[in-house]
Amino acid sequence: MTSPLQPRTVARCPLDGVAAAVGTVGELCAGPAIGIQFHEFAAPYDQVVQPLCWLGSGDRATYDLHTASVPPIRLYRMGGGTLIFGKGLLVRDGTLIELDRYGFHELGRFDYPFNAGFLQLDGTMARIAPPARVRVIDEPCILLSQGGEAVWGHWLLDLWPRLIMALSAPMRVRIILDADVAPWVAGMLRNAGIGPDRVIWHDKGRETLLAEDVYVPGFLRWRSAVSPWVNLAWNLFPAAPGAGPQRLYVSRTRTGEGSSLSNAAEIEAMAVRRGYTLVHPESLPLDRQVALFAGATHVVGEAGSALHNTAFSPAGTRVGVMLSPTGFIRILQAGIGHVRAQPTGFAFGDPAGDARRITMPGALATELLDAMDAVS
Structure with a gap:
């Protein structure tokens, strides 16, 4: 369907200012969708996460702040017609819905460069210009697509847990995803029993969706604080440990971005001498990655998506992370652990040039490897 969708100025309204709570997920899913409702599976809470070791000049205050607040686990349902465009921009009844960054870590953010072409903000108002091509979705659906959906770490930590949380509700729905996703997405969906017929591929840059009944799952993490609910999703990969190595050194030397270590060869050789096997997870199919990490007792490597595969490792696996003390401190591994x-x-x-690039002193790498073997 095509229909002109003229640029216009609309009010801005926080989601939780117009959403009504319901007591059970069954009540949320029963009958036709009316207004905006949500069910809260788990309340937010604060926690303290202690690192196994803290070596070098990292900002411990930032670590404590980013791991402290576990968000509420909520599933929202919107009825009556919701325009969906950009990366999670939602308009209902002439109002742009502001998603709480605490509950929606990477969805509907106004500061995404991709969204800049669709809106201009002015105080309590917004000028919106959605794509003029409109496609009506007249069956229940889940808005899964978000920022970072082409990145493995975001799939593992954000999209996959959001999907499994939503699918725990008593409903059969289709799933809205970006039309340009990574090739391993189909394999993950098959693990949840989802075939291509249940996916609505959204061409974000060229079309606006008009959804009559859309479920919007919140996020299961805030910054580096991760809810235990993620285990429902990660445990869907019940791979038996393979006969592979138990000590893994996760290298980034073959990734598109390359290693963040200016002296990667030196540190990798040091790890090999200590009994670690170099692995490049991005070169392996998903089932082999899962089996490899399921058998690991020790995992060391550079911060990044590949190291997040410890989500498949058992309790007790020791993890060592090498990273930069400047810029954004990539400590999401703390929440996984x-x-x-x-x-x-x-x-x-x-620091060795930019916020990601570092030189890892040999003595510091030795301390990290020693900490992996220390008796607690």
């Missing part, structure tokens, strides 16, 4: 009961330590190298 906490919910998987995996002692996780950090070693911060010396």
Whole structure:
């Protein structure tokens, strides 16, 4: 269907200012969708996450702040017609819905560069210009697509848990995803029994969706604080440990971005001498990645998506992370380790050019490897 959708100025309204809570998920899913409702599976809470070790000049205050607040686990349902465009921009009844960043970590953000072409903000108002091509979705659907959906770490930590949480509700729905997703997405969907017929591929840059009944699952993490609910999703990969190595060094030397270590060869050789096997997860199919990490007792590597595969490792696996002390401190591994009961330590190298690039002193790498073997 095509229909002109003229640029216009609309009011801005916080989601929780217009959403009504319901007591059970069955009540949320029963009958036709009316207005905006949500069910809260789990309340938010604060926590303290202790690192296995903290080496170098990392900002411990930022670590404590980013791991402290576990968000509420909520599933929203919107009825009566919702326009969906950009990366999670939602308009209902002439109002742009503001999603709480605490509950929606990477969805509907106004600061995404991709969204800049669709809206201009002015105080309590917004100028919107959705794509003029409109496609009506007249069956129940889940809005799963979000920022970062082409990145493995975001799939593992954000999209996959959001999907499994939503599918725990008593409903059969289709799933809205970006039309340009990574090739491994189909394999993950098959693990949840989802075939291509249940996916609505959204061409974000060229079309606006008009959904009559859309479920919007919240996020299961805020910053680096991760809810135990993620285990429902990660445990859907019940791979038996293979006969592979138990000590893994996760290298980024073959990724598109390359290693963040200016002295990667030196540190990798050091790890090999200590009994670690170099692995490049991005070169392996998903089932082999799962089996490899399911058998790991020790995992060390550079911060990033590949290291997040410890989500498939058992409780007790020790994890060591090497990263930069400047810019955004990539300590999301702390949240994974906490919910998987995996002692996780950090070693911060010396800045070497930008916020990601570092030189890892050999003595600091030795301390990290020693901490992996220390008796607690």
